[in-house]
Amino acid sequence: MDMLLVKRAQKGDTEAFIQLIENHKISLYKTAKSYLKNEDDVADVMQDTILSAFEHMKDLNSVRYFKTWIIRILINQCNDLLRQRKRCVLVEWAEDVRTVTPENDRGFYELLEELPENCRTIFLLYYGEGFHTKEIAQILEMNENTVKSRLKRGRKKLEQVLCFE
Incomplete structure (x- = not known):
């Protein structure tokens, strides 16, 4: 299912791209949350990731690796944010896990x-x-x-x- 959506999204189908993001938003959130403490930071990197993925959909070489590709973009966004802030972030898992899992x-x-x-x-x-x-x-x-x-x-x-x- 995802591979068909990826192919459609690569051809410019925004609805297909939105559906892909919907399918993977929990994975993206959990991964971002493992890097970042602040909910606003998580929201920012997710937004930046989605924008970057949308702009570079045609650069994805293999449609079957969409999830790997978008998670890599997200992790790069998280690392960029952490580098900009030059601080070490400790994850507070217990408080926020209840809201998303x-x-x-x-x-x-x-x-x-x-x-x-x-x-x-x-x-x-x-x-x-x-x-x-x-x-x-x-x-x-x-x-x-x-x-x-x-x-x-x-x-x-x-x-x-x-x-x-």
Whole structure:
């Protein structure tokens, strides 16, 4: 379904593009929220991401990688904002998770709080969004082995947390 929408959007169909954004807005929000604390910042980077994606739709080489492509744009927007502000942002997951996640997903996002910050986005993309390690490596512009090792490290941390509860 998405591949057909992407092809239509690349031909200038704005309705198809809007539907694509609708299909992926929760993923975009969750990813932005893993980088940014402030809701206004999240809204800004999402808006910038959507505008950039719309302007560069024709640059997308493979329609099947639309989600990877738009998440990469979003992450670049987040990193640009953080660089501009020259500050380290800590994510406050527990407060905001309740507003965007269904009841059955809350436990997953609360567990993410227990992870080191450099593992959270990887876990979100792998377990929350279903990306493969190779795709995550491309999105985050890092070595695939780094992604795998952070997943392994994060699993060990969560195992420790769950065994003590």
